[in-house]
Amino acid sequence: MxxxxxxxxxxxxxxxxxxxxxxxxxxxxxxxxxxxxxxxxxxxxxxxxxxxxxxxxxxxxxxxxxxxxxxxxxxxxxxxxxxxxxGGPIAGTVDILEKLVNSKRYKVVALTNWSQETFPIALERFEFLKWFEGIVVSGDEKTRKPFKAIYDITLKRFKIKPDQAIFIDDNLRNVEAANTLGIHGIHFKTPELLIQQLEKNNISL
Structure with a gap:
């Protein structure tokens, strides 16, 4: 790997x-x-x-x-x-995000299915969204997960090699779509399980 x-x-x-x-x-x-x-x-x-x-x-x-x-x-x-x-932030995952960003060992970006009309509300409400190197918002791109185009946009925009990337999503359909492109997908269920899943990929917090 x-x-x-x-x-x-x-x-x-x-x-x-x-x-x-x-x-x-x-x-x-x-x-x-x-x-x-x-x-x-x-x-x-x-x-x-x-x-x-x-x-x-x-x-x-x-x-x-x-x-x-x-x-x-x-x-x-x-x-x-x-x-x-x-609702509010999912605190356990925000903690994981913070540790990954602060480690400076990884490029950390986001890929979200979100209307471009409502996403500014989230940007204003959640300070941690500013921690990302960049965010691909489906509404801005006029396509969404699980379609190949939005993954391609993300890979190209941030100069990501699929086999050197992990994608974390709570929707299994979106994870499977990432897998078909050679991206290592993680199906998110809980922050606690995510830590274990990252460790299996040799990513320690």
Whole structure:
């Protein structure tokens, strides 16, 4: 295995806690079954990911309201109350990030699926986002994980050799896509497990 020189972090679900549940569980008065149905059938993950790839939030909202007018108010809440879905930092992973950056042994960058309209809110809220050498934001690039193009953009922009990079993401689909390009993928589950996974790749904190 080549010596690892670059660590690529996903953001949401790895370093930043984001969850629509923070809004909709309250809206549905604690009825998780109703909330789950709404998020699986109306404001779906696939719908939200389309905005992560650069589609305008307002246009997406209007189109979905036309498809499901009976859920108009709930649909408008998705981006209307988006800041309430943004939780705090995932402290254990932020600690890992800090140690990697401070070690100065690695190039540390981020690759995130995130709307370019909402990402500035995260930049303002989370100081640790300034620690990265750079961040590739899907909404800016008009493509997203798991598509090959966004990995290629990241590799080229930061002059990364795939076999010398580790990519950390909480979405297995995105990790598998990185693996097909020769990047060493780590499926993130917890900060504690991440430390073990990094050590297996000869990266000690």
């Amino acid at each position: 080549s010596k690892i020189k670059t660590i690529i972090f996903d953001l949401g679900g790895v370093l930043i806690d984001w969850n629509p549940e923070y809004v909709f569980l309250d809206v549905f008065q604690g009825n998780r079954e109703k909330m789950d149905w709404f998020l699986k059938n109306i404001c779906t993950s696939a719908w939200n990911e389309n905005q992560d790839a650069g589609y305008p939030l307002e246009k997406a909202t209007q189109e979905l309201v036309l498809q499901h007018p009976e859920y108009a108010e709930l649909i408008k809440m998705f981006y209307g109350r988006w800041t309430e879905m943004l």
